[in-house]
Amino acid sequence: MKNEFLIAKNIKEFISLLDDIIDNYPRKYFELRNKLFNTSYELLEIIYVANYTTDKKDYYNIIMSKISMLDFYLELSFKN
Numbered sequence: 001m002k003n004e005f006l007i008a009k010n011i012k013e014f015i016s017l018l019d020d021i022i023d024n025y026p027r028k029y030f031e032l033r034n035k036l037f038n039t040s041y042e043l044l045e046i047i048y049v050a051n052y053t054t055d056k057k058d059y060y061n062i063i064m065s066k067i068s069m070l071d072f073y074l075e076l077s078f079k080n
Contacts, residue, residue, distance in 0.1 A: 011044045
């Protein structure tokens with residue numbers, strides 16, 4: 001594919017930035033750290049699947065729920 005899917009590109013950039021930030025998480029928040037990574041990778045995977053389907057509306061709610069969970073995890077991380 002010649003054109004890079006812009007949303008996937010931004011998610012990849014987010015994951016690499018997240019990797020730098022999460023390196024210094026205390027052991028106490030290890031599960032939160034794992035949730036952040038796993039949800040980010042799941043979001044990227046769903047975006048790739050949605051990109052290859054004709055009916056993208058089916059994936060909108062799933063993608064939005066993953067983004068909401070990432071928002072929650074980041075908010076919780078910031079508070080802690």
